[in-house]
Amino acid sequence: MSKRAYNFNAGPAALPLEVLERAQAEFVDYQGTGMSIMEMSHRGAVYEGVHNEASSRLLNLLGNPEGYKVLFLQGGASTQFAMAPMNFLTEGKTAGYVKSGSWASKAIKEAKLIGNTFIAASSEENKYMSMPDVSNLVLPENTAYLHLTSNETIEGTQFHEFPDTGNIPLIADMSSDILCRPFDLTKFGLVYAGAQKNLGPSGVTVVLAREELLQNSPSHIPTVLRYDTHAENNSLYNTPPSFAIYMVNQVLKWIEEQGSLDGIEKKNREKANLLYNAIDESSGFFRGCVDATSRSTMNVTFRLGSEELEKQFIKESEKEGFVGLKGHRSVGGLRASIYNAVPYESIKALVDFMSQFQKSHG
Ligand code: PMP
Numbered sequence: 001m002s003k004r005a006y007n008f009n010a011g012p013a014a015l016p017l018e019v020l021e022r023a024q025a026e027f028v029d030y031q032g033t034g035m036s037i038m039e040m041s042h043r044g045a046v047y048e049g050v051h052n053e054a055s056s057r058l059l060n061l062l063g064n065p066e067g068y069k070v071l072f073l074q075g076g077a078s079t080q081f082a083m084a085p086m087n088f089l090t091e092g093k094t095a096g097y098v099k100s101g102s103w104a105s106k107a108i109k110e111a112k113l114i115g116n117t118f119i120a121a122s123s124e125e126n127k128y129m130s131m132p133d134v135s136n137l138v139l140p141e142n143t144a145y146l147h148l149t150s151n152e153t154i155e156g157t158q159f160h161e162f163p164d165t166g167n168i169p170l171i172a173d174m175s176s177d178i179l180c181r182p183f184d185l186t187k188f189g190l191v192y193a194g195a196q197k198n199l200g201p202s203g204v205t206v207v208l209a210r211e212e213l214l215q216n217s218p219s220h221i222p223t224v225l226r227y228d229t230h231a232e233n234n235s236l237y238n239t240p241p242s243f244a245i246y247m248v249n250q251v252l253k254w255i256e257e258q259g260s261l262d263g264i265e266k267k268n269r270e271k272a273n274l275l276y277n278a279i280d281e282s283s284g285f286f287r288g289c290v291d292a293t294s295r296s297t298m299n300v301t302f303r304l305g306s307e308e309l310e311k312q313f314i315k316e317s318e319k320e321g322f323v324g325l326k327g328h329r330s331v332g333g334l335r336a337s338i339y340n341a342v343p344y345e346s347i348k349a350l351v352d353f354m355s356q357f358q359k360s361h362g
Pocket residue numbers: 011075076077078079103149151152153154173174175176194195
């Protein structure tokens with residue numbers, strides 16, 4: 001087999017090698033059907049089996065809370081930025097947003113096109129170096145929902161606790177940290193995530209929703225943009241991204257094999273600690289970008305003393321087989337995305353490389 005890169009891409013991102021190999025083994029002939037899963041009707045029993053398995057595995061990993069449904073949609077998390085307000089931000093209501101960084105800001109921009117919004121908490125003043133304090137939010141009675149971004153992929157911040165919003169539905173964009181740890185789905189009205197970081201390849205967006213919320217979309221919303229359309233049709237209203245959903249099912253199976261979400265969380269903690277410790281113990285040669293209390297276990301952002309040195313770091317790292325360490329173009333610096341499927345060995349190799357780099361440039 002060819003050598004695998006040390007893949008720190010932000011998304012699409014590393015997938016578990018076992019998953020890729022299993023997919024490869026059944027790529028041409030899925031379980032004796034004489035065709036690839038991609039070549040099958042989405043209305044046939046074989047594909048539907050995979051589709052339903054993915055959905056039940058996901059709910060199972062989250063403890064099978066009552067009254068929740070899984071939807072497999074398209075258009076990325078960016079479409080959810082619009083779909084959530086289209087369906088829930090109705091006349092006379094306002095939507096609360098937690099402004100925590102780049103992705104939250106995009107969600108807010110979209111919601112403003114649909115209706116009234118307010119900023120319930122923000123860390124903009126602090127240049128998004130930490131997650132906003134959401135422990136004592138005051139939400140007006142006509143709040144349709146509160147939206148937050150559980151992990152800011154670009155800045156490298158993550159919520160470690162979620163607010164209790166009582167009767168007001170909590171909506172979360174979990175694109176870059178879904179299933180990195182256990183979470184209590186019953187705290188949320190709706191959770192969405194593009195698959196291409198922790199769940200599988202790009203092309204499918206996973207939505208987890210409290211069923212009772214999905215029934216009151218305004219009548220003028222186009223059919224394909226209504227949650228109820230997809231809920232009533234088991235995400236088979238139109239042709240789903242069947243191969244991507246098949247891959248999600250494989251990734252979910254792999255998560256089960258890692259000891260489910262408790263097992264995954266433990267590994268993620270070890271991986272993140274290894275890297276943050278290397279940064280913190282570099283006597284300031286490497287500097288973490290965000291407040292220690294809000295550090296993400298998924299996207300580790302850090303800087304060097306100068307942009308010159310950062311360029312040099314990227315250049316030398318690429319020569320050694322490291323991919324994706326350049327920070328997002330909007331913020332610069334360096335970023336290692338260490339999602340569920342990034343093996344501990346990749347981070348160990350990165351930490352060793354960082355130490356070598358410091359020796360030769362420090
Ligand atoms: N939200 C977050 C937190 C993200 O990281 C991303 C993608 N990087 C998006 C939304 C947008 O996702 P998509 O490209 O699937 O629309």
